[in-house]
Amino acid sequence: MDLVLASTSPRRKELLAHIGLGRPEFCFTQVAPDIDETVQQGEAPRDYVRRLAAEKAHAGLALCADMSQPAVLGSDTIVVLENQILGKPLDVADAKRMLSELSGRTHTVMTAVALTYQADADLSFKTSVRLVETQVRFCALSAADIDAYVASQEPMDKAGSYGIQGLGGCFVAAIEGSYSCVVGLPLVETRELLAEVGLI
Numbered sequence: 083m084d085l086v087l088a089s090t091s092p093r094r095k096e097l098l099a100h101i102g103l104g105r106p107e108f109c110f111t112q113v114a115p116d117i118d119e120t121v122q123q124g125e126a127p128r129d130y131v132r133r134l135a136a137e138k139a140h141a142g143l144a145l146c147a148d149m150s151q152p153a154v155l156g157s158d159t160i161v162v163l164e165n166q167i168l169g170k171p172l173d174v175a176d177a178k179r180m181l182s183e184l185s186g187r188t189h190t191v192m193t194a195v196a197l198t199y200q201a202d203a204d205l206s207f208k209t210s211v212r213l214v215e216t217q218v219r220f221c222a223l224s225a226a227d228i229d230a231y232v233a234s235q236e237p238m239d240k241a242g243s244y245g246i247q248g249l250g251g252c253f254v255a256a257i258e259g260s261y262s263c264v265v266g267l268p269l270v271e272t273r274e275l276l277a278e279v280g281l282i
Contacts, residue, residue, distance in 0.1 A: 083152065083153040085109070085276070086111050086113055086143075087113075087154075089157060090112060098155070101272060110155075117141050128213060134156075136211055138158060139155060154197070157193060157194065157196070159263075160191070163184065178232055184220045187220060190217055191216045192215050193268050195214075197211075210278065212274070216257055216263045218264060219255045236249050
């Protein structure tokens with residue numbers, strides 16, 4: 083099977099490469115799926131993130147027509163505070179609002195990973211999904227902290243308006259669970275999915 087990452091995220095690319103443990107035979111290509119990320123009426127955060135990961139994998143599969151046996155990995159990450167999904171900020175004001183809400187509080191980061199692959203000889207495809215949740219506690223942020231961080235532009239393309247692997251890590255007082263889940267691709271669970279189909 084040919085492994086395909088249905089994401090152009092440099093963070094997910096780097097994490098997926100780690101799974102190969104430096105082996106030269108472990109390789110993958112990337113495609114850029116385009117899906118509607120609108121939350122459906124009454125959709126719970128866990129259901130939403132699972133659905134988006136699967137839809138990204140399916141959309142990625144459609145971009146692999148030239149491959150004989152693709153296995154497509156899709157992933158989605160959300161930040162959830164009191165059952166409310168904090169997505170990527172719409173603008174600077176939205177980023178500052180989210181960071182103010184996260185200040186001094188604990189939130190949940192959910193990352194779902196989906197692998198779509200050819201399951202049997204009749205050419206049907208199967209999708210397996212894993213959901214990982216990590217608790218993240220922020221320290222108290224001053225208005226000056228928030229202004230300086232947003233001015234760096236780092237929050238503008240990230241769920242919840244922060245990146246734990248970048249400058250935003252300065253605000254993380256504690257985490258309980260998978261660090262790589264917060265970055266965007268939970269390594270243990272992704273390895274399990276790939277191992278199940280013989281890709282590692």
